[in-house]
Structure formats: structure tokens, C-alpha cells
Amino acid sequence: MDGNRLEIGDVAPDFELPDADGNIVRLKDLGRVLIYVYPAAMTPGCTTETCDFNAAAPDFDTAGMRIVGLSPDSPEKLAKFRDKYGIEFPLLSDESKETLTAYGAFGEKKNYGKTVMGVIRSTFVVEEDGTLSFARYNVRAKGHVAMVAGLLDVDLSDTAAGE
Template sequence: MTAPRLEVGQTAPAFTLPDADGTPTSLEGLLAEHGRVLLYVYPAAMTPGCTTETVDFENALQELANAGLGVVGVSPDAPEKLQRFRDKHGITFPLLSDPDKTMLAAWGAYGEKKNYGKTVMGVIRSTFVVEPDGTVSLARYNVRAKGHVAMVAKMLGIELPESEPVEG
């Protein structure tokens, strides 16, 4: 069973989730703070792919901010794990915790996926851009961790500097 996926033009489902420090963070608050929000979903902090992806977002943060985007990552990890992940890799944007996967399911980022040829239930690596009025202007599912940030930046017309590869 796969959750319905968000489409461009739909209203993004509201949420309030704890960040790495346990502070409740809402989509409404993120939109009020940043205007536009680039929200990406990743399966698990401290894994090689998710580390690469998150550090790539951190390295592109200034260019994304210059384009009017606030970045936020969401995973099912507990806030304590997100705190260790953030601190280990110097992440300065919010990492949100959705351990019961309610928000992930509402956004179509939790459901059936292929993993090594088998169909399993899990987190679907995804990226969304939400406009100030709450509508979705970009919804990408089953993205690859490596090169993901560059792909999203290109789709949004944002120029990124060359970056060094990251070790997990």
C-alpha cells in the first residue's frame, strides 16, 4: 500500500514535529520564517547516503537562502539521534523527527518501495518545495542521495559552487 503522493498545486499537509532539540516546529512557522520551504525526507540519520545528502544541503544553504528557500530535513529518527547527527556534521538548518511517520505518510513519503529487489514498507527519499501560500511547487519521489541537491538546484534554476565529496 502506497500513500497518495503530493502533486504540484496541491496544498501541503500541515504538520508540527519536534526538531533535534525537541522544539515543536510547524510548516506554518517555517513558511512564516522563510517564505518558501525546501523540505526533504530521508530514511535515517548517520547512514552514508543520508549523510551525503544532508551535508550537500548544508553546503548549498547560502545559495538556497539567496533564492528565498529555507531548508528542512525530516526523518523518522528520534530528536536525540538528530541532535548527534546535526552536531557531528555541523548542520545549521532544522532536522525534524517523525517517529510515527504520520507526516511522512500524509506527504506520500512513507509506503511501499523497492529495496534490493524486494517490496518493503519504508521511508521514500523525497523533496518538496512549498510556496508561501502553502501550495506545493515541486514534489519529487524516489530521488537518489548522491547528486540530489545539485539536481534540485538545477530544477529551480539555482547555481551552486563545486563542492568536495563527503565521507559518511
């Protein structure tokens, strides 16, 4: 079930994906970036996680990391999600699931005891040289931002993320 999971030190798979406005975003143009993968915009867990990352974005920025969300949602759905919740960082669309698969974030997973194919909630940090310094799979939405911040030594003193 682990498929092609990435590990720290691996070269992050390159991508060119549309954001919520249809603009192409390239991994190589992002610098040091935290990419979090979520299954579907507008669902309770994904909304909680995205809003927590949005609240914590200034703290991650201070720590030298941009945040980018990645899901298989269409750019149109992502635009509605962004606008409804005031998300201030890019939300990227991977409708083909090619990038999700390359990151090991799409594949077999357990859902209510059954094995299904789907998006595996994951988080990665890609350094400026293109290598991974952080890779976590099967994370929980609630409290995830605070956990990641703690592991990456990001001070969330100014936000309520993960509370």
C-alpha cells in the same frame, strides 16, 4: 505503490514536529521551504545528502528557500547527527511517520528487489501560500542537491554540493 503522492499545486499537509532540540516546528512558520525526506540519520547516503544540502543552504537561502530535513529518527539521534556534521538547518523528527505518510514519503518501496515498507527519499518545496511548487519521489542521495538546484534555478556556484 504510488499511494497518496502529492503533486505540484496540492496543498502541503500541515505539521507540527519536534526538531533535534525538541522544539516544535510548524510548517506555517517556515515560509517558503524545501523539505527533503531521508530514511535514517548517520547512514552513508543520508549523510551525503544532508551534508550536500548543508553546503548549499546559503545558496537556497539566497534564492528565498529555507531547508528542512525530515526523517523518522528521534530528536536525540538528530541532535547527534547535526552536531557530528555541523548541520545548520532544522532536522525534524517524525517518529510516528504520520507526516511522512501524509506527504506520500512513507509506504511500499523496492529494496534490493523486494517490496518493503519504508521511507521514500523525497523532496518538496512548499510556497508561502502552503501549496507545493515541487515534489519528487524516489530520488538518489548522491547528486540530488545539484539536481534539485538545477530544477529550481538555484545557483550553486559557491558550494561543492553534489560533486
